[in-house]
Amino acid sequence: MKSLTFTLLSEPPERLDMSPLAPARLAGMAAREVEKIRLGLSKRGLMVGDVFRLSGGDASTIIFEGGSRRFDGVGTGLNGGTIRVAGDVGAQVGRRMSDGTILIEGSAGLHAGSGMSGGRLEILGDAGDFVAGPLAGELAGMSGGTLIVRGRAGDRAGDRMRRGLLAVLGGSGDYAGSRMIAGTVAIMGASGRMPGYLMRRGSILIDHVPEMLSPSFVESGIWDSAFASIVDRHLIEDNILREPLLHRTVRRYCGDNAVLGKGEILISAEAL
Amino acid sequence: MRGLKVNGVTIDDTFAEAFGMRATAVIVTAPTKKWAIEAARSMTGFATSVIGCGCEAGIDVELTASETPDGRPGFRIMLFAVSTDELQKQLLKRVGQCVLTSPGSACFAALDASDRLKLGSALRYFGDGWQISKKLGGRHYWRIPVMDGEFVCEATTGLTKNAVGGGNLLLLAAGNDQALVAAEAAADAMRTVPGVILPFPGGVVRSGSKIGGRYKGTIASTNEAYAPTVRGQVASALSEDINAVLEIVIDGETSEAVAAAMAAGLKAAIELGPERGALRITAGNYGGKLGKFQYHLKDLLP
Numbered sequence: 001m002k003s004l005t006f007t008l009l010s011e012p013p014e015r016l017d018m019s020p021l022a023p024a025r026l027a028g029m030a031a032r033e034v035e036k037i038r039l040g041l042s043k044r045g046l047m048v049g050d051v052f053r054l055s056g057g058d059a060s061t062i063i064f065e066g067g068s069r070r071f072d073g074v075g076t077g078l079n080g081g082t083i084r085v086a087g088d089v090g091a092q093v094g095r096r097m098s099d100g101t102i103l104i105e106g107s108a109g110l111h112a113g114s115g116m117s118g119g120r121l122e123i124l125g126d127a128g129d130f131v132a133g134p135l136a137g138e139l140a141g142m143s144g145g146t147l148i149v150r151g152r153a154g155d156r157a158g159d160r161m162r163r164g165l166l167a168v169l170g171g172s173g174d175y176a177g178s179r180m181i182a183g184t185v186a187i188m189g190a191s192g193r194m195p196g197y198l199m200r201r202g203s204i205l206i207d208h209v210p211e212m213l214s215p216s217f218v219e220s221g222i223w224d225s226a227f228a229s230i231v232d233r234h235l236i237e238d239n240i241l242r243e244p245l246l247h248r249t250v251r252r253y254c255g256d257n258a259v260l261g262k263g264e265i266l267i268s269a270e271a272l
Numbered sequence: 273m274r275g276l277k278v279n280g281v282t283i284d285d286t287f288a289e290a291f292g293m294r295a296t297a298v299i300v301t302a303p304t305k306k307w308a309i310e311a312a313r314s315m316t317g318f319a320t321s322v323i324g325c326g327c328e329a330g331i332d333v334e335l336t337a338s339e340t341p342d343g344r345p346g347f348r349i350m351l352f353a354v355s356t357d358e359l360q361k362q363l364l365k366r367v368g369q370c371v372l373t374s375p376g377s378a379c380f381a382a383l384d385a386s387d388r389l390k391l392g393s394a395l396r397y398f399g400d401g402w403q404i405s406k407k408l409g410g411r412h413y414w415r416i417p418v419m420d421g422e423f424v425c426e427a428t429t430g431l432t433k434n435a436v437g438g439g440n441l442l443l444l445a446a447g448n449d450q451a452l453v454a455a456e457a458a459a460d461a462m463r464t465v466p467g468v469i470l471p472f473p474g475g476v477v478r479s480g481s482k483i484g485g486r487y488k489g490t491i492a493s494t495n496e497a498y499a500p501t502v503r504g505q506v507a508s509a510l511s512e513d514i515n516a517v518l519e520i521v522i523d524g525e526t527s528e529a530v531a532a533a534m535a536a537g538l539k540a541a542i543e544l545g546p547e548r549g550a551l552r553i554t555a556g557n558y559g560g561k562l563g564k565f566q567y568h569l570k571d572l573l574p
Contacts, residue, residue: 163407165408184406184408223420223422224303225422226344227413227415229342229343230408231408232343233342233343234409262404
């Protein structure tokens with residue numbers, strides 16, 4: 001059976017809640033039933049059939065031919081299977097996903113990968129602010145899995161992250177890794193002002209000197225790091241990078257000493 | 273027990289008797305091959321026999337930079353013990369005292385198994401609060417600050433209960449030179465087999481033992497049946513033409529690995545012929561009563 005494919009008919013006139021269109025929910029459903037699922041968030045109440053033309057039937061892989069900035073919550077709670085969007089998505093793609101893979105071929109809005117705990121979310125374009133971060137009032141952001149932004153990420157990427165790997169390949173905005181609890185954020189390209197703002201533990205790995213380093217980080221010298229080699233190798237073997245990020249020698253900044261201070265920013269010595 | 277002759281070398285119709293053991297493996301790396309060797313030798317030192325050393329350990333294979341987790345030169349090291357508890361104890365002592373201490377070293381799991389032994393998850397306490405836990409791609413590492421940077425150590429490594437200890441070959445020769453040449457050739461050939469270690473010095477033992485002795489409290493004593501200098505006074509296993517005997521002991525991750533190593537050693541010793549190497553090859557056993565595994569020499573011939 002061919003993959004379940006949703007072909008976009010035209011740009012939707014309202015924001016859509018895409019969270020019902022997940023493999024676990026659609027498995028075994030008839031196309032006619034799927035077409036009646038309500039997606040619209042206004043009184044207009046668009047249903048799947050109003051927005052998409054359906055084809056295929058294997059719901060373990062879901063393909064969206066055409067995306068939109070109005071697609072919110074794509075892949076929410078995904079716990080297996082694959083979702084691919086040939087286009088952009090809106091806010092909260094991969095929200096609280098725990099397994100499976102999501103590939104966004106365009107760009108994503110705010111809170112991409114918010115609170116994800118496992119699986120792999122890959123965004124080929126840019127991502128908005130608070131990638132991997134928690135929603136307001138939540139104690140922790142991303143707690144596992146792999147999140148890759150091949151373009152640029154907005155401000156506060158990896159906010160309150162607890163575990164897992166966030167890789168941003170096209171530079172990031174300000175305060176990357178803010179309030180991190182633990183985990184790993186790797187940033188290629190220019191990282192904005194004050195990465196690691198109020199981070200407790202965790203690692204921020206960068207290949208450029210940041211625009212401005214927080215004064216509450218202290219420098220701890222350069223050394224030949226076996227850990228840097230392990231990270232580089234992992235990033236390459238996991239098809240995240242083609243070239244090493246850190247190389248063998250790194251400079252370490254410890255912080256944020258305004259809080260616990262057990263986090264670190266590792267900067268490739270090649271950048272210095 | 274007299275068997276057949278291959279290339280002029282007499283092969284006894286007998287078998288090596290071996291025992292089930294617990295084993296684990298780690299990869300030890302360093303900035304250069306020299307320091308990887310230092311760490312590996314130190315960790316596998318004084319680990320010839322479980323009787324007196326607690327475990328048997330050795331280098332399984334050298335790894336190139338591209339084969340190790342951190343892209344540096346390293347060695348795969350195997351440890352064998354009679355119980356899981358003892359293996360755990362020896363692993364932590366040896367990695368803690370010999371690898372953690374060695375310049376630039378790092379230590380990784382090298383055995384895939386659901387049974388796990390603690391590695392970095394116990395050694396991390398050396399970090400005294402400054403240790404860092406890192407999880408990458410399903411693997412868990414500990415980073416411990418030390419005087420030349422960090423000791424990176426994987427949290428756990430695998431444990432196998434299917435390991436075999438005590439595979440052996442006895443090489444009987446006309447003189448000491450020939451015995452040594454045969455033993456070196458056999459040991460070199462066995463080292464090329466993956467998943468085995470030869471725990472004795474250079475892989476070779478010259479003090480074959482029997483269980484017990486005439487003195488109270490003796491666990492093991494010389495096996496005089498194979499000691500040529502008392503040949504005239506004891507029930508000797510040696511004919512008049514034999515003046516030196518050397519043994520090779522093999523521990524393997526699996527029974528198949530032990531058999532493959534014995535076959536490789538036999539082939540190398542036989543190829544030397546009786547003039548340059550061993551006149552006769554036999555194996556040690558306890559009549560088949562003690563060990564779970566038996567390796568018949570006639571089944572392993574080239």
